[in-house]
Amino acid sequence: SVDDDDDDDDDEPDDAEDDSAAASTEEVEALLAREWNQLTLQEREAINEEVHGVRDEYRDVVDKETPELLHGSLRQLALELDAIPKKPAYHTCQTEYGATTWVNTAEFRLLFLRCEFFDAKKAAARIVAFLELSRSCWGDFVLEREVCLSDLSEQDRVLLDSGLLQMLPGRDRCGRRVLIHFTHNNVGPTRPKESRVRIASHCNAIVGCIACIVVSKKRQRCASSVPVLSCLVLSCLVL
Numbered sequence: 001s002v003d004d005d006d007d008d009d010d011d012e013p014d015d016a017e018d019d020s021a022a023a024s025t026e027e028v029e030a031l032l033a034r035e036w037n038q039l040t041l042q043e044r045e046a047i048n049e050e051v052h053g054v055r056d057e058y059r060d061v062v063d064k065e066t067p068e069l070l071h072g073s074l075r076q077l078a079l080e081l082d083a084i085p086k087k088p089a090y091h092t093c094q095t096e097y098g099a100t101t102w103v104n105t106a107e108f109r110l111l112f113l114r115c116e117f118f119d120a121k122k123a124a125a126r127i128v129a130f131l132e133l134s135r136s137c138w139g140d141f142v143l144e145r146e147v148c149l150s151d152l153s154e155q156d157r158v159l160l161d162s163g164l165l166q167m168l169p170g171r172d173r174c175g176r177r178v179l180i181h182f183t184h185n186n187v188g189p190t191r192p193k194e195s196r197v198r199i200a201s202h203c204n205a206i207v208g209c210i211a212c213i214v215v216s217k218k219r220q221r222c223a224s225s226v227p228v229l230s231c232l233v234l235s236c237l238v239l
Contacts, residue, residue: 052173053172053173053174053176069118070106070110073110073113073118073120074106074109074110074113076120077109077112077113077120077123077124079120080120080121080123080124081124081127081128083124084124084125084128087128087131088132089128089131089132089134089135089143090103090127090128090131092135092140092143093131093143093144096140096143096144097143097144100144100145101143101144101145102144102145102146103127103131103143109123109127112126112127112130131143133197134147134201136194137194137197137198137201138151138198147198147201147202149202152198152199152202153195155195156195156198156199159195159196159199160199160202163182164181164182164196164199165179165180165181165182165199165200165203166179166180166182167179167180167203168180179203179204181200
């Protein structure tokens with residue numbers, strides 16, 4: 001019948017979406033498998049141990065921090081940032097907000113140095129990428145100051161209240177905070193990816209603040225260089 005044919009036509013878009021989702025999943029799995037197979041045995045073991053909490057390299061780095069290491073790494077980071085040729089967002093923050101930008105503070109830069117185990121070159125590249133992403137999501141004000149809850153749009157707040165990202169009350173066997181990203185029922189055409197990135201950035205900032213508190217308590221002698229942040233700092237850590 002005509003009605004039956006119409007019903008069959010209505011079902012076709014759903015089948016197409018399912019096929020697209022399946023193809024996308026297969027592509028991701030193939031990419032992960034290819035990257036995993038390119039790793040050495042030692043690299044695979046290190047990743048497995050870190051994921052399962054057998055060892056925590058970040059804790060080892062924190063325990064070995066000294067004032068000399070912090071100050072020397074900050075100097076080297078400044079040189080590496082100057083050496084990067086293409087950095088429009090970073091250039092703007094220096095020329096427009098050089099005297100007031102939070103990007104030039106020690107606490108901001110130490111977060112990226114710790115993330116890269118004090119590899120100044122990698123930390124510099126991460127800062128540049130972070131500023132480009134933040135600028136595209138928030139605007140130029142993020143080049144001068146941190147993001148506050150009041151900067152979230154109404155749509156962002158709705159997405160945040162939906163429970164898109166949640167921090168578990170407990171910790172893993174290494175004592176690390178666990179942040180879970182729920183996307184199945186929260187991603188759709190009315191929820192643009194920019195909002196999801198802003199929410200992810202905000203939630204990662206909370207984790208970053210907690211990490212800073214722990215480091216500050218462990219390194220009281222470097223307290224002036226490791227204050228607690230209250231805002232967005234780590235979005236590029238998960239991108």
